Amino acid sequence: MARYFVGDIQGCYEELMLLLLRVDFHPSRDELWSVGDMVARGPESHKVLGFMTSLGDAAKVVLGNHDLHLLAITAGLKRAKPSDKLKKLLESKHLPGFIDWVRHQPLMREIPEHKLIMTHAGVPPQWDLATLRTEAGEVSKLLQSDGYLSLIGAMYTDEPEAWDPTASGFLRHRYCIDALTRMRYLHPDGRLDFACKKPPSDCTTELKPWFELPSELDDHTLVFGHWAALMGHTGKANRIALDTGCCWGEDLTLWQLESGEKITQKKLNLG
Template structure:
């Protein structure tokens, strides 16, 4: 069995198919791990979700910020932007099934035998593995409940910026969502920054550091993530595997083969 990890697909269905053809992916023997943001920006989000829901247990996705935003749009809590390119998905007869599938995807996955963790944006450096498991699990329980839209409606704020182990309810859940699906830079005191989306070299002098440059309680784990296209897959840390290489922005879609460590890329198709 081969395990392939793919960066932010964002509706880039044809590029995904070309990558999987090149590695002879087959769901009867292989697994496809996706770092989230399966939908939006690219032209065929409906086909991407159709493909993933067809894979059964061979699909191992986590939720990204655009996947969560889809839940808000589908419920009428937010309006889609033209840049989201979700019209075909929102008009699909399969949309209820797709929404059900998205709601049942976790915020984190792990391979204990490889000491590997996958989230969309990263893991707060102050969290250990039990904390990550607990916080992600609590959010996922809410997303799978009948009251999940209360949480979705509360997401659209940039508070809290800091982790508070004594917080409860939506305040606690929002930090988990923001950290695992939106995090890029942290202030030097560990607070989340939501403004800078540039490469680290372009943000020097702003009292910010990439989250993966802080000492972490998970330093000996491999963390696989996406979300930050400006990194173009570079972290200078072999245990921090960045896979968002900006396919929806005209760059590449990247596939990482866990067993060999090889990265395979497909240029955005015109």
């Protein structure tokens, strides 16, 4: 069995198919681990979700901010933007099944024997593994419950910026969602910052990438996406960044756990 980790697909279905063809991926023996943001910005989000749901247990997915935003759009809480290119997905007869499947995907996955963790954006440096499991698990339970729309409706805010272990309810859940699906930079005191999206070389403020701060999980490999400006570079062997901006005209990246090899596919010109 080979385990392949793919960066933010974001509707880039043809590029995904070419990558999987190159590695002779087969769901009967291999697994495809997605760092999230399967939909939006690329042209074929409907085909991406159709493929991912067809993989059964061979698909190991975590949710990204665009996947959560899809839940808000389909619930009528937000409007889709033309730039999201979601029209075919939203008009698909399979949409209810896709949405149910998305709701049942977690915010984190792990391979304990490899001390490997996958989330969409990263893990707050002050969280240990037990905290990550607990906080991500609580959000997942809410997403799978009948009252999940209350959580979706409450997540559109940048507050709180700081982790407070004494917080409760949506205040606590919002921090978890923001940290695991939107985080890039942190202030020196650990507070989240959402204003800067530039690569670290262009950031002249006091801000630091989350993966440069001392972490409770320094001995783990963290696999993530979300930050296309990094173009796959973190400077750390156990911080694996896989968003390489395919939907922006760059590459889709596949990383194989067993070999450590990265394989890229340039964005196709689909007219």
